[in-house]
Amino acid sequence: MPTVEVGDLADGDFLLDVREDDEWQAGHAAGALHIPISEFVARYGELTEAAPQDGRVHVICRSGGRSAQVTMYLVQQGIDAVNVDGGMQVWAAAGRPVVDDKGTPGFVL
Template sequence: MPTVGVADLADGDFLLDVREDDEWEAGHAEGALHIPISDFVARYGELTEAAPQDGRVHVICRSGGRSAQVTMYLAQQGIDAVNVDGGMQVWAAAGRPVVDDKGQPGFVL
């Protein structure tokens, strides 16, 4: 499965966060699209509307397991998707900004 390290992500890369609502509300990458894995198939259309047509979807969760499942699903649908290695834990540890659902500094739950 294709993966990408947090350090290799550029500002503006399309990021899909598949963690659950409580995790998202505690802290997420600003600008990410949030579709929890538990709702993913039902809300798939939101991704196809928001994702860049010719760009890559970077899928992230807490540590990489759930995002790996979604990455495999997207690849089967013909979407250029990669799993963010280490997830939000590595994102935060690398000093990348984490905001809560009010736009204030957040944390990884």
Template sequence: MPTAGVTDLKDGDFLLDVRENDEWQAGHAEGALHIPTSEFVARYGELTEALPQDGRVHVICRSGGRSAQVTMYLVQQGIDAVNIDGGMQSWAAAGRPVITDDGRPGHVL
């Protein structure tokens, strides 16, 4: 499975957060698109509308399990997607900002 580390991400990379709503509300990466795994198939069109023309989709969850499933699905659909190793736990551990919807500091559930 295609995998990337948090340190491989650059500003402006397309990030898809597949955690559930309570996890997202506690804290997320700024600019990420949020489509929970439990709603992913029904909301797939939102992703295809937001896809970057020539970029890759970096898929993230809490620790990497759910995002791995979504990454495999996207790859099967012909989308250039990678799973973020260690998920939001690694994101926060690397010192990357975690914010709430109103821009305040958040945390990873």
């Protein structure tokens, strides 16, 4: 499974957050696209519209399990996708910004 460490992500990298709505609302990476894993297949078109044509999709969840499933699905579809190792827990622990729906500081649920 292709993975990437949080520390290797650049500020402009495309990030897909597959956590559920309550997790997203509590706190997420600013600029990430949110498509919950429970809705992913039905909303797949949103990803193909938003993702960079020649870029990589960095998939993140709370700890890496759900994002690993979505990463494998995307790779099978021919998309350059990688799982963010450790997910939002590692993201927050590394001091990366976490914001809520209002853009104020959030937390990882």
